[in-house]
Amino acid sequence: MTLLRLIFLTALLLPASAKALSVDVNFNQAANSVNAEIDLSSTVSLDFSVGFEKAVGLTPQNFSIDAELVSLTDPRVVNRLPTSLLTSLPAAFPVLISVEPDPTKGFAFSGAATIELYTKSLHYTQGTPLRLFHAHGDETFQDITLMTGSGSYRVRGSTGQFSDFLILVDLRDNLDVISDKVSQLENFTNAVRQQLSFDAETQLVDLVQELSSALDQGQHPQAMTALNELIHVLESDNGTLYPDVWRSSDDVINVRGRLLSLTQTLRYSLRIN
Incomplete structure:
Protein backbone atom coordinates (compact mmCIF):
# COMPACT_ATOMS: atom_id res chain seq x y z
CA MET A 1 0.00 0.00 0.00
CA THR A 2 1.42 3.38 -0.98
CA LEU A 3 1.94 6.06 1.66
CA LEU A 4 -0.51 8.37 -0.13
CA ARG A 5 -3.23 5.69 -0.06
CA LEU A 6 -2.56 5.00 3.62
CA ILE A 7 -2.93 8.68 4.48
CA PHE A 8 -6.15 8.85 2.46
CA LEU A 9 -7.67 5.82 4.21
CA THR A 10 -6.63 7.10 7.63
CA ALA A 11 -8.30 10.42 6.94
CA LEU A 12 -11.51 8.62 6.06
CA LEU A 13 -11.49 6.77 9.36
CA LEU A 14 -10.97 9.88 11.49
CA PRO A 15 -14.13 11.74 12.54
CA ALA A 16 -14.34 15.02 10.66
CA SER A 17 -15.42 18.24 12.30
CA ALA A 18 -18.99 19.10 11.45
CA LYS A 19 -20.45 22.52 10.95
CA ALA A 20 -21.52 24.12 14.23
CA LEU A 21 -25.25 23.79 14.84
CA SER A 22 -27.11 26.74 16.28
CA VAL A 23 -29.48 24.96 18.65
CA ASP A 24 -32.97 25.86 19.80
CA VAL A 25 -32.81 27.26 23.32
CA ASN A 26 -35.65 27.26 25.83
CA PHE A 27 -35.60 30.42 27.94
CA ASN A 28 -36.99 30.69 31.46
CA GLN A 29 -36.47 34.31 32.46
CA ALA A 30 -38.32 33.82 35.75
CA ALA A 31 -35.80 31.14 36.81
CA ASN A 32 -32.81 32.89 35.16
CA SER A 33 -32.02 29.75 33.18
CA VAL A 34 -31.80 28.31 29.68
CA ASN A 35 -31.94 24.74 28.43
CA ALA A 36 -31.17 23.12 25.08
CA GLU A 37 -31.87 19.58 23.87
CA ILE A 38 -29.20 18.87 21.26
CA ASP A 39 -29.08 16.03 18.71
CA LEU A 40 -25.85 15.92 16.72
CA SER A 41 -26.04 12.40 15.26
CA SER A 42 -27.88 9.11 15.72
CA THR A 43 -25.53 8.28 18.60
CA VAL A 44 -24.66 11.67 20.08
CA SER A 45 -27.23 13.77 21.92
CA LEU A 46 -27.29 15.80 25.10
CA ASP A 47 -29.20 18.18 27.33
CA PHE A 48 -27.30 21.35 28.14
CA SER A 49 -28.45 23.97 30.64
CA VAL A 50 -27.16 27.19 32.16
CA GLY A 51 -28.52 28.73 35.35
CA PHE A 52 -27.74 32.18 36.73
CA GLU A 53 -27.95 33.84 40.13
CA LYS A 54 -29.21 36.94 38.32
CA ALA A 55 -29.31 37.74 34.61
CA VAL A 56 -30.25 40.73 32.47
CA GLY A 57 -31.18 40.53 28.79
CA LEU A 58 -31.59 36.76 28.75
CA THR A 59 -33.42 36.63 25.39
CA PRO A 60 -33.06 34.77 22.05
CA GLN A 61 -31.77 37.98 20.48
CA ASN A 62 -28.91 38.27 23.00
CA PHE A 63 -27.99 34.71 23.92
CA SER A 64 -27.16 31.71 21.70
CA ILE A 65 -25.71 28.22 22.05
CA ASP A 66 -23.85 26.38 19.27
CA ALA A 67 -22.77 22.74 19.29
CA GLU A 68 -20.76 20.58 16.91
CA LEU A 69 -19.04 17.24 16.52
CA VAL A 70 -15.31 17.76 16.19
CA SER A 71 -12.39 15.62 15.11
CA LEU A 72 -10.39 14.00 17.91
CA THR A 73 -7.40 15.83 16.45
CA ASP A 74 -9.09 19.20 15.90
CA PRO A 75 -6.42 21.84 16.67
CA ARG A 76 -9.07 24.12 18.20
CA VAL A 77 -9.26 21.54 20.99
CA VAL A 78 -5.91 19.72 20.98
CA ASN A 79 -3.86 22.94 21.05
CA ARG A 80 -5.79 24.14 24.12
CA LEU A 81 -5.66 20.99 26.26
CA PRO A 82 -3.88 21.09 29.66
CA THR A 83 -1.81 18.18 28.32
CA SER A 84 -2.36 16.29 25.07
CA LEU A 85 -0.87 13.15 26.64
CA LEU A 86 -3.28 12.81 29.56
CA THR A 87 -6.41 14.73 28.50
CA SER A 88 -8.43 13.94 25.37
CA LEU A 89 -11.86 14.02 23.82
CA PRO A 90 -13.89 10.84 24.41
CA ALA A 91 -14.38 9.07 21.07
CA ALA A 92 -18.06 8.50 21.85
CA PHE A 93 -18.67 12.18 22.63
CA PRO A 94 -16.41 14.57 20.65
CA VAL A 95 -18.66 17.56 21.27
CA LEU A 96 -17.73 21.24 21.44
CA ILE A 97 -20.37 23.59 22.87
CA SER A 98 -20.04 27.35 22.49
CA VAL A 99 -22.05 29.88 24.46
CA GLU A 100 -21.66 33.26 22.80
CA PRO A 101 -23.89 36.10 24.00
CA ASP A 102 -23.99 38.90 21.43
CA PRO A 103 -21.31 41.42 22.48
CA THR A 104 -23.31 44.31 21.02
CA LYS A 105 -26.42 43.55 23.08
CA GLY A 106 -27.19 44.00 26.76
CA PHE A 107 -26.78 40.53 28.25
CA ALA A 108 -25.14 40.36 31.69
CA PHE A 109 -25.13 38.07 34.71
CA SER A 110 -23.81 38.21 38.24
CA GLY A 111 -22.00 35.60 40.33
CA ALA A 112 -21.29 32.12 39.04
CA ALA A 113 -23.31 30.53 36.24
CA THR A 114 -24.11 26.84 36.80
CA ILE A 115 -23.52 24.55 33.81
CA GLU A 116 -25.20 21.13 33.56
CA LEU A 117 -24.72 18.53 30.85
CA TYR A 118 -26.58 15.23 30.59
CA THR A 119 -26.06 12.63 27.88
CA LYS A 120 -26.90 9.00 27.16
CA SER A 121 -23.92 8.84 24.80
CA LEU A 122 -21.59 8.34 27.78
CA HIS A 123 -21.94 6.09 30.82
CA TYR A 124 -21.05 6.93 34.38
CA THR A 125 -18.93 4.49 36.36
CA GLN A 126 -17.39 4.89 39.80
CA GLY A 127 -14.09 6.72 39.44
CA THR A 128 -14.84 7.89 35.91
CA PRO A 129 -12.14 10.19 34.45
CA LEU A 130 -14.76 12.19 32.50
CA ARG A 131 -14.75 15.86 33.45
CA LEU A 132 -16.38 19.11 32.30
CA PHE A 133 -13.89 21.64 30.91
CA HIS A 134 -14.28 25.28 29.93
CA ALA A 135 -12.19 27.80 28.01
CA HIS A 136 -12.69 31.52 27.52
CA GLY A 137 -11.65 32.84 24.11
CA ASP A 138 -8.53 31.01 22.95
CA GLU A 139 -7.35 30.13 26.46
CA THR A 140 -6.44 26.63 27.66
CA PHE A 141 -9.35 24.43 28.72
CA GLN A 142 -9.73 24.17 32.51
CA ASP A 143 -11.57 21.60 34.61
CA ILE A 144 -14.66 23.22 36.20
CA THR A 145 -16.32 20.01 37.45
CA LEU A 146 -18.44 20.24 40.60
CA MET A 147 -20.32 16.96 40.37
CA THR A 148 -20.51 13.82 38.23
CA GLY A 149 -23.28 11.26 38.36
CA SER A 150 -25.17 8.53 36.59
CA GLY A 151 -28.06 8.68 34.31
CA SER A 152 -26.26 7.82 31.88
CA TYR A 153 -23.66 10.54 32.45
CA ARG A 154 -24.40 13.80 34.17
CA VAL A 155 -21.94 16.54 35.10
CA ARG A 156 -22.21 19.96 36.69
CA GLY A 157 -19.77 22.86 36.75
CA SER A 158 -19.70 26.62 37.22
CA THR A 159 -18.14 29.58 35.48
CA GLY A 160 -17.84 33.33 35.80
CA GLN A 161 -17.52 33.84 32.03
CA PHE A 162 -18.24 32.12 28.70
CA SER A 163 -17.42 30.63 25.80
CA ASP A 164 -16.45 26.95 25.04
CA PHE A 165 -17.36 23.79 26.95
CA LEU A 166 -16.58 20.11 26.39
CA ILE A 167 -16.19 16.77 28.14
CA LEU A 168 -12.65 15.41 28.37
CA VAL A 169 -11.12 12.16 29.54
CA ASP A 170 -8.72 13.37 32.23
CA LEU A 171 -6.09 10.76 33.16
CA ARG A 172 -3.93 13.10 35.22
CA ASP A 173 -3.14 12.09 38.80
Whole structure:
Protein backbone atom coordinates (compact mmCIF):
# COMPACT_ATOMS: atom_id res chain seq x y z
CA MET A 1 0.00 0.00 0.00
CA THR A 2 1.42 3.38 -0.98
CA LEU A 3 1.94 6.06 1.66
CA LEU A 4 -0.51 8.37 -0.13
CA ARG A 5 -3.23 5.69 -0.06
CA LEU A 6 -2.56 5.00 3.62
CA ILE A 7 -2.93 8.68 4.48
CA PHE A 8 -6.15 8.85 2.46
CA LEU A 9 -7.67 5.82 4.21
CA THR A 10 -6.63 7.10 7.63
CA ALA A 11 -8.30 10.42 6.94
CA LEU A 12 -11.51 8.62 6.06
CA LEU A 13 -11.49 6.77 9.36
CA LEU A 14 -10.97 9.88 11.49
CA PRO A 15 -14.13 11.74 12.54
CA ALA A 16 -14.34 15.02 10.66
CA SER A 17 -15.42 18.24 12.30
CA ALA A 18 -18.99 19.10 11.45
CA LYS A 19 -20.45 22.52 10.95
CA ALA A 20 -21.52 24.12 14.23
CA LEU A 21 -25.25 23.79 14.84
CA SER A 22 -27.11 26.74 16.28
CA VAL A 23 -29.48 24.96 18.65
CA ASP A 24 -32.97 25.86 19.80
CA VAL A 25 -32.81 27.26 23.32
CA ASN A 26 -35.65 27.26 25.83
CA PHE A 27 -35.60 30.42 27.94
CA ASN A 28 -36.99 30.69 31.46
CA GLN A 29 -36.47 34.31 32.46
CA ALA A 30 -38.32 33.82 35.75
CA ALA A 31 -35.80 31.14 36.81
CA ASN A 32 -32.81 32.89 35.16
CA SER A 33 -32.02 29.75 33.18
CA VAL A 34 -31.80 28.31 29.68
CA ASN A 35 -31.94 24.74 28.43
CA ALA A 36 -31.17 23.12 25.08
CA GLU A 37 -31.87 19.58 23.87
CA ILE A 38 -29.20 18.87 21.26
CA ASP A 39 -29.08 16.03 18.71
CA LEU A 40 -25.85 15.92 16.72
CA SER A 41 -26.04 12.40 15.26
CA SER A 42 -27.88 9.11 15.72
CA THR A 43 -25.53 8.28 18.60
CA VAL A 44 -24.66 11.67 20.08
CA SER A 45 -27.23 13.77 21.92
CA LEU A 46 -27.29 15.80 25.10
CA ASP A 47 -29.20 18.18 27.33
CA PHE A 48 -27.30 21.35 28.14
CA SER A 49 -28.45 23.97 30.64
CA VAL A 50 -27.16 27.19 32.16
CA GLY A 51 -28.52 28.73 35.35
CA PHE A 52 -27.74 32.18 36.73
CA GLU A 53 -27.95 33.84 40.13
CA LYS A 54 -29.21 36.94 38.32
CA ALA A 55 -29.31 37.74 34.61
CA VAL A 56 -30.25 40.73 32.47
CA GLY A 57 -31.18 40.53 28.79
CA LEU A 58 -31.59 36.76 28.75
CA THR A 59 -33.42 36.63 25.39
CA PRO A 60 -33.06 34.77 22.05
CA GLN A 61 -31.77 37.98 20.48
CA ASN A 62 -28.91 38.27 23.00
CA PHE A 63 -27.99 34.71 23.92
CA SER A 64 -27.16 31.71 21.70
CA ILE A 65 -25.71 28.22 22.05
CA ASP A 66 -23.85 26.38 19.27
CA ALA A 67 -22.77 22.74 19.29
CA GLU A 68 -20.76 20.58 16.91
CA LEU A 69 -19.04 17.24 16.52
CA VAL A 70 -15.31 17.76 16.19
CA SER A 71 -12.39 15.62 15.11
CA LEU A 72 -10.39 14.00 17.91
CA THR A 73 -7.40 15.83 16.45
CA ASP A 74 -9.09 19.20 15.90
CA PRO A 75 -6.42 21.84 16.67
CA ARG A 76 -9.07 24.12 18.20
CA VAL A 77 -9.26 21.54 20.99
CA VAL A 78 -5.91 19.72 20.98
CA ASN A 79 -3.86 22.94 21.05
CA ARG A 80 -5.79 24.14 24.12
CA LEU A 81 -5.66 20.99 26.26
CA PRO A 82 -3.88 21.09 29.66
CA THR A 83 -1.81 18.18 28.32
CA SER A 84 -2.36 16.29 25.07
CA LEU A 85 -0.87 13.15 26.64
CA LEU A 86 -3.28 12.81 29.56
CA THR A 87 -6.41 14.73 28.50
CA SER A 88 -8.43 13.94 25.37
CA LEU A 89 -11.86 14.02 23.82
CA PRO A 90 -13.89 10.84 24.41
CA ALA A 91 -14.38 9.07 21.07
CA ALA A 92 -18.06 8.50 21.85
CA PHE A 93 -18.67 12.18 22.63
CA PRO A 94 -16.41 14.57 20.65
CA VAL A 95 -18.66 17.56 21.27
CA LEU A 96 -17.73 21.24 21.44
CA ILE A 97 -20.37 23.59 22.87
CA SER A 98 -20.04 27.35 22.49
CA VAL A 99 -22.05 29.88 24.46
CA GLU A 100 -21.66 33.26 22.80
CA PRO A 101 -23.89 36.10 24.00
CA ASP A 102 -23.99 38.90 21.43
CA PRO A 103 -21.31 41.42 22.48
CA THR A 104 -23.31 44.31 21.02
CA LYS A 105 -26.42 43.55 23.08
CA GLY A 106 -27.19 44.00 26.76
CA PHE A 107 -26.78 40.53 28.25
CA ALA A 108 -25.14 40.36 31.69
CA PHE A 109 -25.13 38.07 34.71
CA SER A 110 -23.81 38.21 38.24
CA GLY A 111 -22.00 35.60 40.33
CA ALA A 112 -21.29 32.12 39.04
CA ALA A 113 -23.31 30.53 36.24
CA THR A 114 -24.11 26.84 36.80
CA ILE A 115 -23.52 24.55 33.81
CA GLU A 116 -25.20 21.13 33.56
CA LEU A 117 -24.72 18.53 30.85
CA TYR A 118 -26.58 15.23 30.59
CA THR A 119 -26.06 12.63 27.88
CA LYS A 120 -26.90 9.00 27.16
CA SER A 121 -23.92 8.84 24.80
CA LEU A 122 -21.59 8.34 27.78
CA HIS A 123 -21.94 6.09 30.82
CA TYR A 124 -21.05 6.93 34.38
CA THR A 125 -18.93 4.49 36.36
CA GLN A 126 -17.39 4.89 39.80
CA GLY A 127 -14.09 6.72 39.44
CA THR A 128 -14.84 7.89 35.91
CA PRO A 129 -12.14 10.19 34.45
CA LEU A 130 -14.76 12.19 32.50
CA ARG A 131 -14.75 15.86 33.45
CA LEU A 132 -16.38 19.11 32.30
CA PHE A 133 -13.89 21.64 30.91
CA HIS A 134 -14.28 25.28 29.93
CA ALA A 135 -12.19 27.80 28.01
CA HIS A 136 -12.69 31.52 27.52
CA GLY A 137 -11.65 32.84 24.11
CA ASP A 138 -8.53 31.01 22.95
CA GLU A 139 -7.35 30.13 26.46
CA THR A 140 -6.44 26.63 27.66
CA PHE A 141 -9.35 24.43 28.72
CA GLN A 142 -9.73 24.17 32.51
CA ASP A 143 -11.57 21.60 34.61
CA ILE A 144 -14.66 23.22 36.20
CA THR A 145 -16.32 20.01 37.45
CA LEU A 146 -18.44 20.24 40.60
CA MET A 147 -20.32 16.96 40.37
CA THR A 148 -20.51 13.82 38.23
CA GLY A 149 -23.28 11.26 38.36
CA SER A 150 -25.17 8.53 36.59
CA GLY A 151 -28.06 8.68 34.31
CA SER A 152 -26.26 7.82 31.88
CA TYR A 153 -23.66 10.54 32.45
CA ARG A 154 -24.40 13.80 34.17
CA VAL A 155 -21.94 16.54 35.10
CA ARG A 156 -22.21 19.96 36.69
CA GLY A 157 -19.77 22.86 36.75
CA SER A 158 -19.70 26.62 37.22
CA THR A 159 -18.14 29.58 35.48
CA GLY A 160 -17.84 33.33 35.80
CA GLN A 161 -17.52 33.84 32.03
CA PHE A 162 -18.24 32.12 28.70
CA SER A 163 -17.42 30.63 25.80
CA ASP A 164 -16.45 26.95 25.04
CA PHE A 165 -17.36 23.79 26.95
CA LEU A 166 -16.58 20.11 26.39
CA ILE A 167 -16.19 16.77 28.14
CA LEU A 168 -12.65 15.41 28.37
CA VAL A 169 -11.12 12.16 29.54
CA ASP A 170 -8.72 13.37 32.23
CA LEU A 171 -6.09 10.76 33.16
CA ARG A 172 -3.93 13.10 35.22
CA ASP A 173 -3.14 12.09 38.80
CA ASN A 174 -5.67 13.79 41.08
CA LEU A 175 -2.89 15.35 43.16
CA ASP A 176 -1.59 16.99 39.99
CA VAL A 177 -5.11 18.23 39.23
CA ILE A 178 -5.38 19.70 42.74
CA SER A 179 -1.98 21.38 42.37
CA ASP A 180 -3.02 22.84 39.01
CA LYS A 181 -6.29 24.17 40.43
CA VAL A 182 -4.50 25.76 43.39
CA SER A 183 -2.08 27.45 40.97
CA GLN A 184 -5.01 28.77 38.92
CA LEU A 185 -6.61 30.15 42.09
CA GLU A 186 -3.36 31.78 43.22
CA ASN A 187 -2.70 33.28 39.77
CA PHE A 188 -6.21 34.72 39.50
CA THR A 189 -6.03 36.08 43.05
CA ASN A 190 -2.77 37.88 42.24
CA ALA A 191 -4.27 39.23 39.01
CA VAL A 192 -7.32 40.83 40.66
CA ARG A 193 -6.20 41.69 44.20
CA GLN A 194 -5.42 45.31 43.32
CA GLN A 195 -9.05 45.80 42.23
CA LEU A 196 -10.30 45.00 45.72
CA SER A 197 -10.66 47.02 48.88
CA PHE A 198 -8.00 46.50 51.54
CA ASP A 199 -10.31 44.34 53.67
CA ALA A 200 -11.46 42.19 50.74
CA GLU A 201 -7.91 41.76 49.43
CA THR A 202 -6.56 40.80 52.86
CA GLN A 203 -9.35 38.30 53.44
CA LEU A 204 -8.90 36.67 50.04
CA VAL A 205 -5.10 36.53 50.08
CA ASP A 206 -4.97 35.18 53.65
CA LEU A 207 -7.42 32.36 52.95
CA VAL A 208 -5.74 31.38 49.69
CA GLN A 209 -2.34 31.34 51.39
CA GLU A 210 -3.74 29.30 54.30
CA LEU A 211 -5.23 26.81 51.83
CA SER A 212 -2.04 26.56 49.77
CA SER A 213 0.18 26.18 52.83
CA ALA A 214 -1.97 23.41 54.27
CA LEU A 215 -1.86 21.49 50.99
CA ASP A 216 1.92 21.92 50.74
CA GLN A 217 2.18 20.28 54.16
CA GLY A 218 -0.23 17.49 53.23
CA GLN A 219 -2.84 18.75 55.71
CA HIS A 220 -5.97 18.19 53.63
CA PRO A 221 -8.53 18.65 56.46
CA GLN A 222 -7.05 22.08 57.27
CA ALA A 223 -6.99 22.94 53.56
CA MET A 224 -10.64 21.96 53.22
CA THR A 225 -11.54 24.14 56.23
CA ALA A 226 -9.86 27.18 54.66
CA LEU A 227 -11.44 26.43 51.29
CA ASN A 228 -14.94 26.08 52.75
CA GLU A 229 -14.50 29.36 54.61
CA LEU A 230 -13.47 31.10 51.39
CA ILE A 231 -16.43 29.66 49.49
CA HIS A 232 -18.77 30.79 52.29
CA VAL A 233 -17.33 34.32 52.11
CA LEU A 234 -17.86 34.44 48.35
CA GLU A 235 -21.36 32.94 48.45
CA SER A 236 -22.39 35.40 51.17
CA ASP A 237 -21.20 38.44 49.23
CA ASN A 238 -23.54 40.22 46.83
CA GLY A 239 -20.91 42.03 44.81
CA THR A 240 -20.13 44.55 47.55
CA LEU A 241 -16.65 43.21 48.35
CA TYR A 242 -15.95 41.21 45.20
CA PRO A 243 -17.13 42.55 41.80
CA ASP A 244 -19.48 39.96 40.38
CA VAL A 245 -20.78 41.07 36.96
CA TRP A 246 -19.92 39.61 33.57
CA ARG A 247 -21.41 41.19 30.46
CA SER A 248 -21.37 40.21 26.83
CA SER A 249 -19.06 43.08 25.92
CA ASP A 250 -16.46 41.19 28.03
CA ASP A 251 -14.97 44.42 29.37
CA VAL A 252 -15.15 43.71 33.12
CA ILE A 253 -13.92 40.82 35.26
CA ASN A 254 -16.47 38.84 37.23
CA VAL A 255 -14.19 38.39 40.24
CA ARG A 256 -16.68 36.66 42.55
CA GLY A 257 -17.98 34.36 39.82
CA ARG A 258 -14.50 33.36 38.72
CA LEU A 259 -13.37 32.76 42.32
CA LEU A 260 -16.45 30.66 43.03
CA SER A 261 -15.79 28.53 39.95
CA LEU A 262 -12.13 28.03 40.89
CA THR A 263 -12.83 27.21 44.54
CA GLN A 264 -15.84 24.97 43.95
CA THR A 265 -14.05 22.76 41.43
CA LEU A 266 -11.03 22.58 43.75
CA ARG A 267 -13.33 21.37 46.53
CA TYR A 268 -14.64 18.64 44.21
CA SER A 269 -11.10 17.42 43.52
CA LEU A 270 -10.20 17.46 47.22
CA ARG A 271 -13.32 15.47 48.08
CA ILE A 272 -12.55 12.66 45.63
CA ASN A 273 -8.87 12.47 46.52
